Amino acid sequence: MGQRLASHSEDFSAWYNEVVQRADLADYSPVRGCMVIKPYGYELWEAVKGGLDRRFKETGHVNAYFPLFIPMSFVEKESEHVEGFSPQLAVVTHGGGKELEEPLVVRPTSETIIGHMYAQWVQSYRDLPILINQWANVVRWELRTRLFLRTMEFLWQEGHTVHATYEEAEEETLRILGLYADFAQTDAAIPVLVGRKSESEKFPGALTSYSIEAMMGDKRALQAGTSHNLGQNFAKAFEVTYLDQNNETQYCWGTSWGVSTRMVGAIIMVHGDDQGLRLPPVLAPVQVVVVPIYKGDDVKHTVLEGVTELASELRAGGLRVHVDDREEYTPGWKFNDWEMRGVPLRLEVGPREVQEGKLTCARRDAPRRSGKESIARAGALEQVSGLLTEIQSSLHDQALEFRDANTHEPKDYEEFKEIVEDGWAYTWWCGNPRCEESIQEETKATSRCIPLEQAGDEGRCIYCGEKAAERVYFARAY
Numbered sequence: 001m002g003q004r005l006a007s008h009s010e011d012f013s014a015w016y017n018e019v020v021q022r023a024d025l026a027d028y029s030p031v032r033g034c035m036v037i038k039p040y041g042y043e044l045w046e047a048v049k050g051g052l053d054r055r056f057k058e059t060g061h062v063n064a065y066f067p068l069f070i071p072m073s074f075v076e077k078e079s080e081h082v083e084g085f086s087p088q089l090a091v092v093t094h095g096g097g098k099e100l101e102e103p104l105v106v107r108p109t110s111e112t113i114i115g116h117m118y119a120q121w122v123q124s125y126r127d128l129p130i131l132i133n134q135w136a137n138v139v140r141w142e143l144r145t146r147l148f149l150r151t152m153e154f155l156w157q158e159g160h161t162v163h164a165t166y167e168e169a170e171e172e173t174l175r176i177l178g179l180y181a182d183f184a185q186t187d188a189a190i191p192v193l194v195g196r197k198s199e200s201e202k203f204p205g206a207l208t209s210y211s212i213e214a215m216m217g218d219k220r221a222l223q224a225g226t227s228h229n230l231g232q233n234f235a236k237a238f239e240v241t242y243l244d245q246n247n248e249t250q251y252c253w254g255t256s257w258g259v260s261t262r263m264v265g266a267i268i269m270v271h272g273d274d275q276g277l278r279l280p281p282v283l284a285p286v287q288v289v290v291v292p293i294y295k296g297d298d299v300k301h302t303v304l305e306g307v308t309e310l311a312s313e314l315r316a317g318g319l320r321v322h323v324d325d326r327e328e329y330t331p332g333w334k335f336n337d338w339e340m341r342g343v344p345l346r347l348e349v350g351p352r353e354v355q356e357g358k359l360t361c362a363r364r365d366a367p368r369r370s371g372k373e374s375i376a377r378a379g380a381l382e383q384v385s386g387l388l389t390e391i392q393s394s395l396h397d398q399a400l401e402f403r404d405a406n407t408h409e410p411k412d413y414e415e416f417k418e419i420v421e422d423g424w425a426y427t428w429w430c431g432n433p434r435c436e437e438s439i440q441e442e443t444k445a446t447s448r449c450i451p452l453e454q455a456g457d458e459g460r461c462i463y464c465g466e467k468a469a470e471r472v473y474f475a476r477a478y
């Protein structure tokens with residue numbers, strides 16, 4: 001441990017980089033812009049995967065795997081798609097010591113190769129819908145990178161579905177968006193805004209893009225998941241057609257949607273504090289750490305016996321428990337270490353606790369002293385489970401309170417500029433991309449999303465003063 005962590009409130013960016021490394025989540029790689037995900041960070045990612053994968057399967061989706069390499073000509077078939085992605089492509093020109101006849105793209109996303117396969121798999125309306133997801137890595141040549149938030153290679157899931165009608169595709173797009181929001185709020189304890197992206201912020205090649213947006217600890221926004229209605233754009237580029245009930249050929253309607261290792265970055269940035277990470281119990285690799293406290297060998301035996309019994313009782317109840325019985329570190333050092341790693345609940349067990357049939361608990365969601373309490377050893381499983389549930393909702397509520405306190409409705413553009421310096425603005429926008437562009441140039445804030453639910457009233461665009469039918473969130477974003 002040693003040195004103090006950079007201040008969360010004063011230097012958020014340094015704080016983030018230090019937490020990622022000191023909590024043992026990830027490390028820099030010898031290849032610039034790539035990251036090494038360490039076991040503790042990978043366990044957290046596996047928990048994210050688990051929560052999403054369960055939801056996909058519950059809604060009828062299945063997993064498959066498509067190749068890492070995509071023929072260059074595929075990417076060029078959809079014009080907006082190639083225009084959007086070409087600056088970020090990694091291209092393989094040589095293989096086996098020879099120049100390739102056709103260069104291969106390392107997938108930045110897989111709409112094209114999956115579209116190519118769907119064209120062969122779909123013949124008639126009876127083959128629809130296809131609801132496939134893949135867990136994979138993708139590569140986008142990023143110039144400015146940050147661990148978990150933006151790396152050249154990252155892990156994600158990408159769902160790709162095809163349907164018979166626009167309505168079905170739109171329904172699927174929104175179903176996934178709702179499922180992402182549910183995961184973020186229920187599992188990751190991150191309150192999110194759900195909305196449509198503006199034309200300039202949408203996915204290259206999509207008809208409509210939707211996203212979930214979260215406020216980070218420095219009040220910047222992070223797009224934590226996207227769901228796209230692709231319309232018939234990719235179906236037309238790849239000839240994905242079906243014969244309808246009247247034996248007429250129709251183009252399919254597609255969707256694609258993804259959540260990446262960015263979600264881990266969001267969890268760090270939404271919940272962390274000056275002591276380090278704070279992980280939501282639902283996703284935490286270790287939910288409870290037990291620290292035995294003793295001096296002298298005679299007491300040691302009694303304490304360790306009590307700790308072992310307690311740990312197996314909690315594990316039998318389905319909790320993820322770690323006993324920190326390392327002898328080379330003091331209890332105080334261990335407390336700091338597990339606080340840095342964001343473990344939701346710490347149990348301290350010393351001779352007094354064993355003798356009196358009690359446990360000392362320290363909650364990670366509350367500042368040091370206020371998070372301490374004593375519970376009875378008898379019925380520990382029930383009490384500890386109850387505390388974890390409380391911690392889960394308290395982390396969510398703290399994040400929601402923080403977001404609400406830092407979101408404002410500006411009365412004019414001057415006020416708008418002040419608000420986006422240090423928070424989110426919720427305001428009228430006429431829909432003209434030129435206003436959006438000017439706002440971004442002048443304030444560095446971008447439109448984050450257009451909430452699905454609008455009041456139905458009308459206002460005046462915060463930038464140009466023209467009539468506006470929708471309110472939009474603007475913020476500086478990662």
Ligand SMILES: [Zn+2]
Binds near residue numbers: 429
């Ligand atoms: Zn305007």
